[in-house]
Amino acid sequence: MPDPVIPxxxxxxxxxxxxxSPHISRREFVRRLGLGAAAIAIPGxxxxxxxxxxxxxxxxxxxxxxxxxxEAFIRHSPLEFxxxxxxxxxSGIVPYERLFVRSNLPTPDASVVEDRDGWQLAVDGVRNxxxxxxxxxxxxxxxxxxxxxxxxxxxxIFFPHGAGGSQWGVGAAxxxxxxxxxxxxxxxxxxxxxxxxxxxTGTGGEAIPAGLDRDDAVVERSIPLEKGMTDALLAWEMxxxxxxxxxxxxxxxxxxxxxxxxxxxxxARLAFTRRESAAAIMRTGYRLRAVGEEGAPGQPTMWEMSVxxxxxxxxxxxxxxxxxxxxVVHGVAFGGARAVRRVEVSVNRGRSWDEARLxxxxxxxxxxxxxxxxxxxxxxxxxLVSRATDVAGNTQPRDRVENERGYGNTSWRDHAVMxxxx
Amino acid sequence: MPDPVIPxxxxxxxxxxxxxSPHISRREFVRRLGLGAAAIAIPGxxxxxxxxxxxxxxxxxxxxxxxxxxEAFIRHSPLEFxxxxxxxxxSGIVPYERLFVRSNLPTPDASVVEDRDGWQLAVDGVRNxxxxxxxxxxxxxxxxxxxxxxxxxxxxIFFPHGAGGSQWGVGAAxxxxxxxxxxxxxxxxxxxxxxxxxxxTGTGGEAIPAGLDRDDAVVERSIPLEKGMTDALLAWEMxxxxxxxxxxxxxxxxxxxxxxxxxxxxxARLAFTRRESAAAIMRTGYRLRAVGEEGAPGQPTMWEMSVxxxxxxxxxxxxxxxxxxxxVVHGVAFGGARAVRRVEVSVNRGRSWDEARLxxxxxxxxxxxxxxxxxxxxxxxxxLVSRATDVAGNTQPRDRVENERGYGNTSWRDHAVMxxxx
Numbered sequence: 089m090p091d092p093v094i095p096x097x098x099x100x101x102x103x104x105x106x107x108x109s110p111h112i113s114r115r116e117f118v119r120r121l122g123l124g125a126a127a128i129a130i131p132g133x134x135x136x137x138x139x140x141x142x143x144x145x146x147x148x149x150x151x152x153x154x155x156x157x158x159e160a161f162i163r164h165s166p167l168e169f170x171x172x173x174x175x176x177x178x179s180g181i182v183p184y185e186r187l188f189v190r191s192n193l194p195t196p197d198a199s200v201v202e203d204r205d206g207w208q209l210a211v212d213g214v215r216n217x218x219x220x221x222x223x224x225x226x227x228x229x230x231x232x233x234x235x236x237x238x239x240x241x242x243x244x245i246f247f248p249h250g251a252g253g254s255q256w257g258v259g260a261a262x263x264x265x266x267x268x269x270x271x272x273x274x275x276x277x278x279x280x281x282x283x284x285x286x287x288x289t290g291t292g293g294e295a296i297p298a299g300l301d302r303d304d305a306v307v308e309r310s311i312p313l314e315k316g317m318t319d320a321l322l323a324w325e326m327x328x329x330x331x332x333x334x335x336x337x338x339x340x341x342x343x344x345x346x347x348x349x350x351x352x353x354x355x356a357r358l359a360f361t362r363r364e365s366a367a368a369i370m371r372t373g374y375r376l377r378a379v380g381e382e383g384a385p386g387q388p389t390m391w392e393m394s395v396x397x398x399x400x401x402x403x404x405x406x407x408x409x410x411x412x413x414x415x416v417v418h419g420v421a422f423g424g425a426r427a428v429r430r431v432e433v434s435v436n437r438g439r440s441w442d443e444a445r446l447x448x449x450x451x452x453x454x455x456x457x458x459x460x461x462x463x464x465x466x467x468x469x470x471x472l473v474s475r476a477t478d479v480a481g482n483t484q485p486r487d488r489v490e491n492e493r494g495y496g497n498t499s500w501r502d503h504a505v506m507x508x509x510x
Numbered sequence: 511m512p513d514p515v516i517p518x519x520x521x522x523x524x525x526x527x528x529x530x531s532p533h534i535s536r537r538e539f540v541r542r543l544g545l546g547a548a549a550i551a552i553p554g555x556x557x558x559x560x561x562x563x564x565x566x567x568x569x570x571x572x573x574x575x576x577x578x579x580x581e582a583f584i585r586h587s588p589l590e591f592x593x594x595x596x597x598x599x600x601s602g603i604v605p606y607e608r609l610f611v612r613s614n615l616p617t618p619d620a621s622v623v624e625d626r627d628g629w630q631l632a633v634d635g636v637r638n639x640x641x642x643x644x645x646x647x648x649x650x651x652x653x654x655x656x657x658x659x660x661x662x663x664x665x666x667i668f669f670p671h672g673a674g675g676s677q678w679g680v681g682a683a684x685x686x687x688x689x690x691x692x693x694x695x696x697x698x699x700x701x702x703x704x705x706x707x708x709x710x711t712g713t714g715g716e717a718i719p720a721g722l723d724r725d726d727a728v729v730e731r732s733i734p735l736e737k738g739m740t741d742a743l744l745a746w747e748m749x750x751x752x753x754x755x756x757x758x759x760x761x762x763x764x765x766x767x768x769x770x771x772x773x774x775x776x777x778a779r780l781a782f783t784r785r786e787s788a789a790a791i792m793r794t795g796y797r798l799r800a801v802g803e804e805g806a807p808g809q810p811t812m813w814e815m816s817v818x819x820x821x822x823x824x825x826x827x828x829x830x831x832x833x834x835x836x837x838v839v840h841g842v843a844f845g846g847a848r849a850v851r852r853v854e855v856s857v858n859r860g861r862s863w864d865e866a867r868l869x870x871x872x873x874x875x876x877x878x879x880x881x882x883x884x885x886x887x888x889x890x891x892x893x894l895v896s897r898a899t900d901v902a903g904n905t906q907p908r909d910r911v912e913n914e915r916g917y918g919n920t921s922w923r924d925h926a927v928m929x930x931x932x
Contacts, residue, residue, distance in 0.1 A: 177747045178747060179654055182750050183749050232601055233870065265870065448687065449874045
């Protein structure tokens with residue numbers, strides 16, 4: 089079995105618009121976002137292979153959002169910051185300071201969080217459609233859920249065909265606690281969902297950049313109606329504080345167990361609809377298809393996540409564990425749309441596996457769980473891997489499913505850690 | 511039943527040293543800490559009754575530790591910052607940005623967290639006593655626990671006799687996730703605990719201020735041996751990030767279910783001892799006794815916490831809920847040394863109670879749980895209270911237990927929220 093190969097970061101030859109639009113090139117899309125040279129240039133430079141290290145002064149465009157730990161991130165673009173593998177701990181939650189950032193459109197002006205309770209949400213597809221303020225939403229109920237937030241393209245860097253988009257390794261993911269009102273409570277308060285509605289559709293409130301067609305740029309995603317009505321939340325709080333602006337504050341649609349793209353930030357409209365959104369980000373973007381194919385409505389969309397795990401320590405980048413001897417290997421595991429049941433680790437490329445121990449509180453089926461495995465490693469070169477199994481018996485596969493955009497990578501082999509001990 | 515009375519903040523006439531020493535006055539103790547006028551003056555000024563509001567520039571001495579949310583705190587002293595009632599959410603955990611601060615000695619220089627893995631811990635009272643680095647400790651095991659961190663004096667402000675010390679309301683408490691190595695794993699790795707040992711004793715690594723006797727100033731606490739050997743941790747991580755300096759990083763003794771004073775910061779020595787520490791903070795400080803009595807070894811020490819809850823929203827300070835109508839009341843509840851089972855709320859001064867609903871993941875027996883209760887409140891003046899019951903059937907009492915230092919206040923009446931709705 090060959091070592092995992094990390095392909096050079098580059099744009100795919102099959103460029104596509106950020107939101108999956110066939111109408112304009114990704115380069116043109118990014119230009120119109122106003123992000124300029126940085127966003128274009130980064131994937132082609134040495135950023136991914138030699139991330140900006142601590143103490144390096146990043147280009148102005150890649151300054152982290154306020155309060156983010158400068159040592160915790162790989163800086164992909166002005167809207168994309170990945171948590172370094174070694175920055176994940178064993179607490180189960182990822183604090184704001186270390187949580188990855190991925191935005192599809194420029195972050196709204198901070199003025200939107202100056203009067204959080206005044207934020208307005210239009211609700212359609214109910215008996216009594218109306219606009220509610222966040223102040224009103226807060227009177228309709230409160231629920232709290234811990235859930236993994238993961239970008240569809242997390243693990244894209246391991247696809248050998250050079251899938252377009254940010255070259256995420258393991259860190260376009262985090263586990264956080266969300267709190268807000270259940271979508272079903274809002275629907276009930278407005279007289280119930282329209283008969284015939286089949287989808288819960290959320291629309292982001294970002295400004296559409298000048299020169300872009302609304303449907304090409306708007307962040308609008310549909311999920312099955314029943315998912316919305318069971319455990320989706322309109323969240324105004326994350327990890328015990330008002331939802332930070334860069335993560336979608338004042339209000340975000342949270343769909344536990346689903347990929348990040350469905351967790352619509354700056355939620356401006358919630359609708360119960362007969363059809364999926366016609367926005368490019370739903371119609372053609374975030375569609376799973378063979379390498380070389382264009383995105384199209386008939387293909388599977390990035391909804392439910394699958395079982396996945398990876399080792400965070402030793403990371404291979406941590407100078408403190410370069411010596412042979414005892415080590416407590418740790419990582420994170422989650423089932424995606426269902427709970428994780430067990431995790432195994434291997435130090436011999438999957439020829440044999442040892443059971444790892446899940447540690448800390450169980451934060452529920454949509455959270456990830458830290459796992460640990462105490463072992464003694466001799467001097468030499470080691471390839472450490474982990475694989476998780478969910479409660480339905482699905483085990484993380486050895487190989488990725490090749491696909492055009494590099495989505496949904498759960499390959500245990502791809503996520504291996506290579507370690508040289510002396 | 512009278513409304514709760516908040517006494518004016520003031521030093522008790524029965525001054526005592528910060529660490530409970532009978533040898534010097536508290537004023538002299540504080541002077542020798544080098545904290546100067548601020549620490550002395552604050553309790554006598556308007557700070558407690560009219561906390562510095564957002565936008566007010568605090569005296570330099572009361573500048574918050576880096577990264578703390580300036581709007582989330584009541585500033586008591588350079589070493590004491592209380593989380594505002596309205597700054598608690600419903601996520602179950604309190605993020606670093608909003609977690610209270612209480613230190614018994616000045617915070618060590620930040621250089622101690624520059625090489626975290628190089629931090630040294632002396633371990634005594636084992637078959638093979640030795641000094642271990644944090645790097646070595648990390649090879650001995652990892653466990654994770656969510657636990658309430660609460661100052662013994664939380665709720666002191668409600669004591670009518672003017673108990674000495676910071677006038678904490680509800681916010682000298684928070685629930686966080688700790689991760690580190692179990693104390694028992696360290697003891698086992700060093701050959702096991704000495705026969706005859708009855709206590710687990712932790713010593714803080716802060717410098718002893720010049721002019722102070724070591725035993726008067728050192729933060730050294732003993733807990734029962736068996737508590738140390740069951741679920742105490744040596745924690746290097748909090749809420750998913752390396753333990754912040756102000757909260758005891760690089761290494762802190764965590765004793766789930768026990769008051770904050772036992773969670774020794776900057777842990778420099780761990781010892782399994784036949785006797786309790788002779789330090790003033792153990793011998794005479796943090797002893798529960800009648801008003802007017804001096805601290806003495808025979809009195810109960812502040813170990814296990816008891817069942818407690820309070821309402822955080824509406825807080826009475828939040829302009830957004832001053833209108834009559836529907837409101838989702840929320841707060842937090844914990845059992846202390848055991849899990850919480852239920853929470854009730856009352857809007858009629860305890861004449862009748864309604865069951866509240868616990869929300870979010872259960873983070874384990876030592877964590878707190880957010881509770882919510884949806885209700886409709888008419889215009890007028892309302893006194894909202896909550897009371898919790900733990901799994902052993904202990905219910906939070908109506909009245910506080912009067913005691914000299916204002917410790918361990920769990921009175922539901924004291925923690926009431928007064929609300930005027932129009």
